[in-house]
Amino acid sequence: MSSETVQQPARQPLDRAVDLPVALPADRMVVDGVDVLGSLSPSRASDFMSCPLLFRYRTVDRLPEPASPDAVRGTVVHKVLEDLFDLPAQDRTPDRAAGLVVPAWEQILEQAPEVAEMFGEEGPELGPWLASCERSLTAYFALEDPTRLQPAERELYVETLLDSKLLLRGFVDRLDVAPTGEIRVVDYKTGKAPPEAFEAKALFQMKFYALVIWRTRGVVPRMLQLIYLGSGEVLRYSPDEHDLLATERKLEALWAAIVQAQESGDWRPNRSPMCDWCAHRAICPAWGGTPPPLPDPEPPVQQATDGLTPEDVD
Ligand code: SF4
Numbered sequence: 001m002s003s004e005t006v007q008q009p010a011r012q013p014l015d016r017a018v019d020l021p022v023a024l025p026a027d028r029m030v031v032d033g034v035d036v037l038g039s040l041s042p043s044r045a046s047d048f049m050s051c052p053l054l055f056r057y058r059t060v061d062r063l064p065e066p067a068s069p070d071a072v073r074g075t076v077v078h079k080v081l082e083d084l085f086d087l088p089a090q091d092r093t094p095d096r097a098a099g100l101v102v103p104a105w106e107q108i109l110e111q112a113p114e115v116a117e118m119f120g121e122e123g124p125e126l127g128p129w130l131a132s133c134e135r136s137l138t139a140y141f142a143l144e145d146p147t148r149l150q151p152a153e154r155e156l157y158v159e160t161l162l163d164s165k166l167l168l169r170g171f172v173d174r175l176d177v178a179p180t181g182e183i184r185v186v187d188y189k190t191g192k193a194p195p196e197a198f199e200a201k202a203l204f205q206m207k208f209y210a211l212v213i214w215r216t217r218g219v220v221p222r223m224l225q226l227i228y229l230g231s232g233e234v235l236r237y238s239p240d241e242h243d244l245l246a247t248e249r250k251l252e253a254l255w256a257a258i259v260q261a262q263e264s265g266d267w268r269p270n271r272s273p274m275c276d277w278c279a280h281r282a283i284c285p286a287w288g289g290t291p292p293p294l295p296d297p298e299p300p301v302q303q304a305t306d307g308l309t310p311e312d313v314d
Helices: 013-017 042-050 052-060 069-084 094-099 101-111 113-118 126-143 196-217 241-264 273-277 300-305
Strands: 029-031 034-036 038-040 153-161 166-177 183-189 223-228 233-237
Touching: 038 042, 038 241, 042 052, 042 196, 042 241, 052 241, 069 094, 069 101, 069 113, 069 126, 069 153, 069 166, 069 183, 094 101, 094 126, 101 113, 101 126, 153 196, 166 196, 166 241, 183 196, 196 223, 196 233, 196 241
Parallel strands: 038 166, 183 223
Antiparallel strands: 029 034, 153 166, 166 183, 223 233
């Protein structure tokens, strides 16, 4: 890799609740000697589809967002479900999983001591919150038997460069590969399954990963599986090539819209029920606020390779 090449990030424990940076159109990135237009992860793509202004605040301004108990619960639970498969199959029990909760929490605290601030006067108490992590894991065992599974990959970083030179990248929670070579992509959510009308939105992230895997491994994943621990439900979908080509076209169109917003500076707010969870309402014109001036562009290589930005993905 050249010095300008984007480094493949290693996901750290706290990074479950964060996402990869996005390179914007004005930037220049080089991946293995190829100039790329920019990069997108499923979460950033989802941000723009939900609210272009939210995308701007997270990706262009990179405004900090406070850690939320729900997001950090997701981090802890994902860490435990990752570590669980390091144990011998017969030891992957609910008790052993519960025993991994506090070490996972302590690891997060060590890396980001500020997350402790979410507990206390207005936040939850630590003890009940840790118990809620254990409840998510109990729900997991009702949906899958990890003693009968041996994942091929966990927390797998994936990326692919489309013909248009748009880089797609992200982390897959778990990849299962059958002896026949069939691939199952698994994602854990600590929240509840969406109503049927919103399933397509939930599956978009999975189709994104399926597209990347198809492009890199030459195999269309046989199954996309979203495991919702909050409601004890599993959403499954078998994609085909037409699905993934449609996903690719959608991502290209999305990127074109991002480029247009970047060039025009017109990042429109999209007021919706999601605003109730938005950390930026005070500076959102849809709620009477005023956006800050757009930041000066950073040197491209720095933007392409620096740290991860906070986000709740669960
Ligand atoms: S408050 Fe709502 S409209 Fe405003 S930036 Fe956040 S999500 Fe978008």
